Amino acid sequence: MQTKLTELLNIKYPVIQAPMFLVSNVAMVTEAMKSGIAGCIPALNYRTLEELSEAIKELHKNKAEGGSFGFNLIVNKSNIKYKGQLEVLCKEGCDFIITSLGSPEETIRQAHKVGIKVFCDVTDLRFAKKVEALGADALIAVNNEAGGHRGNLSPEELIKQLNANCSIPVISAGGVGCKADIDEMLSYGAEGVSVGSPFIASVEANVTEEYKQACVDYGAEDIIMTERISGTPCTVINTPYVQKIGTKATWIENLLNKNRKLKKWVKMIRFSIGMKATEKAAKKATYKTVWVAGPSIEHTKEILPVKDIVTKLVA
Secondary structure, three states, X not given: OOOHHHHHHOOOOOEEEOOOOXXXXXXXXXXXXXXXXXXXXXXXXXXXXXXXXXHHHHXXXXXXXXXXXXXXXXXXXXOOOHHHHHHHHHHHOOOEEEEXXXXXXXXXXXXXXXXXXXXXXXXXXXXXXXXXXXXXXEEEEEOOOOOEOOOOOOHHHHHHHHHHHOOOOEEEEOOOOOHHHHHHHHHHOOOEEEEOHHHOOEOOOOOOXXXXXXXXXXXXHHEEEEOOOOOOOEEEEOOHHHHHHOOOOOHHHHHHHOOOOOHXXXXXXXXXXXXXXXXXXXXXXXXXXXXXXXXXXXXXXXXXXXXXXXXXXXX
């Protein structure tokens, strides 16, 4: 399974264990690297820059087994820790950075100075061409089957559109839960895949057993979109609590969002409230279950170690 992605990251299989808020951790990425794939963690999973720095140092120690590791950076103004996180990543070093929700210009400039590759989340051709022009090393093509914040285009349509108009590698994100799904994405022209939701139900994931078991018990038909977490449509498991609170923004949020001056503040407040609710559900059992996941949990039948999940994906 040699592709441009395996060459870029010096990995055995063209798979990135996707960065997942509150879920991804050093143990998961270490096992991913041992299994011949790359792993990625959201920088926001660490409350302080010191904790982020320690995580990077630990991953460097664990990298003797092979593989590559990276971090996800939210690069817009909603992430007030962005500049500090970028500085730590460039100082301590990692193999790649995945940027989301904003312009990656500064990240690309600083990362390339120290030999770190930058992959950029994109959902359409317009933004893909912008980040390519800025020097991105690859595109993370977020399609309409992704978990969390997803795109609007099908995997096939998005991959083929980007390949026809861009010259850098396309990595498909969304809709991969088994080997057949990887083969399908590669057949469309992807150079690799980013896989998240199947790894939620891993032994190494630092979330509740209830969250993991939900990924086993629920399936693709149970994934719905909600605006109640970040203000931007996000996929979650349709639990009784989600059904109770609804999936649409409140009338006052809709009203304030029409005001150009207030819009960004409303989104920041909604993001903060939503992230706290998601964290509570991920870290302890509660009736207020807001569990982020994608339709690829359809293939999750039991809680397994990361190495066994990788084997199921590539064997």
